[in-house]
Amino acid sequence: MSKAIGDVILDVHNISLNFGGVKALSDISFNVREHEIRAIIGPNGAGKSSMLNCINGVYTPQQGNITFRGQTFSHMDSHQVAVMGVARTFQNLALFKGMSVLDNIMTGRNLRMKSNLLLQALRWGPAEREEIEHRLRVEEIIDFLEIQPYRKTPVGQLPYGLQKRVDLGRALALEPQLLLLDEPMAGMNVEEKQDMCRFILDVNDEFGTTVVLIEHDMGVVMDISDRVVVLDYGKKIGDGTPDEVRNNPEVISAYLGTGH
Numbered sequence: 001m002s003k004a005i006g007d008v009i010l011d012v013h014n015i016s017l018n019f020g021g022v023k024a025l026s027d028i029s030f031n032v033r034e035h036e037i038r039a040i041i042g043p044n045g046a047g048k049s050s051m052l053n054c055i056n057g058v059y060t061p062q063q064g065n066i067t068f069r070g071q072t073f074s075h076m077d078s079h080q081v082a083v084m085g086v087a088r089t090f091q092n093l094a095l096f097k098g099m100s101v102l103d104n105i106m107t108g109r110n111l112r113m114k115s116n117l118l119l120q121a122l123r124w125g126p127a128e129r130e131e132i133e134h135r136l137r138v139e140e141i142i143d144f145l146e147i148q149p150y151r152k153t154p155v156g157q158l159p160y161g162l163q164k165r166v167d168l169g170r171a172l173a174l175e176p177q178l179l180l181l182d183e184p185m186a187g188m189n190v191e192e193k194q195d196m197c198r199f200i201l202d203v204n205d206e207f208g209t210t211v212v213l214i215e216h217d218m219g220v221v222m223d224i225s226d227r228v229v230v231l232d233y234g235k236k237i238g239d240g241t242p243d244e245v246r247n248n249p250e251v252i253s254a255y256l257g258t259g260h
Contacts, residue, residue, distance in 0.1 A: 005226060006034030009210060010055070010178060015064035017050055023234050024050040025061070030229045030239055032178070037204050037211045039221045041245075042231035043254060048214045049091065051231065052180050055212070056088050057081045068178070087176035089167045091183045091214075097156030101166050104155050105141055108173025109134040141169045145199060161192035168199060172207075179203065181213040185220060193217065197224055218255075222246065230254070 010032040017025040025047045032038045040048045053059040055066060057076035065074045068084060087108070095104050142148055145165050150158060155166055164184060171179055184200065185193045201224055203209050215221050221228060222242040230238035230245055232254040238245045245251055 003035060003205065005036045008032065009034045009069055010212075011067040012051075012055065013065050013067065015051070015054055015061045015066070017047075017054060017059055017061045017234075025054070025231075025234045027064070028231070028234075028236050029064075030236065032210060032212055033226075034210055035204070035208055036226040037200065037213065037224055039225040039228045040212065040214050040231065041216075041218070041221055041228055042237075045233070046231040047234040048231055049182055050234075052088065052182055052212070052214060055081075056086055056180055082174060085175070085177035086180065087171040087174040087178075088180040089164075089171050089182060089184060091186060093163055093167055095155045095163060095167055095170070098154055100152050101147055101155055101158070101169075102135075102138060102142065102151045104166050105138045105169040105173050106134065108170035109138065137175075138169075138173060141172050144172075144202070145169050161188050161195070164188065164192075164196065165199070168196075168203075172203065172209075176209060178210045178212065181211060181215075183214050183216065185215060185217055193220060200224060 008031045012031065013029050015025055015028045016023070028047075028051065040051060042048055050059060054061050055076065057078035057080065060075045065072050066076055067073075068076075068081075068086070096107070142151055145168065147162060147165055147169070150162060155163055158166070168181075168184065181200070185196050188196065197220060200211060200213070204211050213225075225242055227240060228238070228242055228245045229236060230248070230251050237254055238248040238251040240248070
């Protein structure tokens with residue numbers, strides 16, 4: 001099954017990021033095309049999460065810029081990035097453990113709510129109509145992620161694999177054009193990984209969402225990615241299709257340790 005990959009929607013240009021004297025990223029450039037699944041891989045400490053943090057405005061790079069849908073920024077602001085349609089999941093789950101699955105996913109709709117907080121709290125008039133619409137959308141996401149039996153369950157009581165699914169659901173509630181996934185399969189067993197792979201492919205296919213993902217499981221990356229960028233010690237050492245990257249001597253040496 002071939003899918004239509006579109007034009008470049010995200011262009012990362014010469015990004016360098018330092019923490020004190022430590023270079024986290026050195027002159028990194030790569031792009032992401034509409035509708036693709038783009039993986040960022042590399043050994044521990046390669047700078048992968050730092051790169052995502054630059055894209056979604058958590059970190060401000062010392063050099064370089066990022067262009068998203070034709071607008072260029074030297075610094076992305078987290079709120080502005082979300083408004084522009086970029087959502088993110090986190091390596092360490094940032095869910096509200098005491099709140100239900102449904103309420104957690106509802107928090108992802110906040111940016112889409114037009115009525116003010118007081119009206120929302122009172123559930124009055126337009127706010128009530130709006131909340132009903134948002135709940136319908138959240139129920140669709142719950143169905144899509146196959147977590148209907150847990151709708152009312154506090155997230156903290158769910159097994160880890162399902163919590164990861166709720167985290168994905170909250171990001172999807174923003175209806176993002178670009179979805180950043182930070183190790184969506186970390187800590188999962190084989191079956192949970194297979195489920196998560198299927199959801200990521202379906203999000204990409206059915207919603208047309210562009211996906212950038214960091215993942216350690218090379219089998220998963222090679223199976224689901226259209227293109228892969230490889231970082232090592234904050235430098236880019238490979239970029240291409242899974243096959244090109246798999247056969248790149250520099251990438252092989254970084255992973256097998258022959259280069260260090």
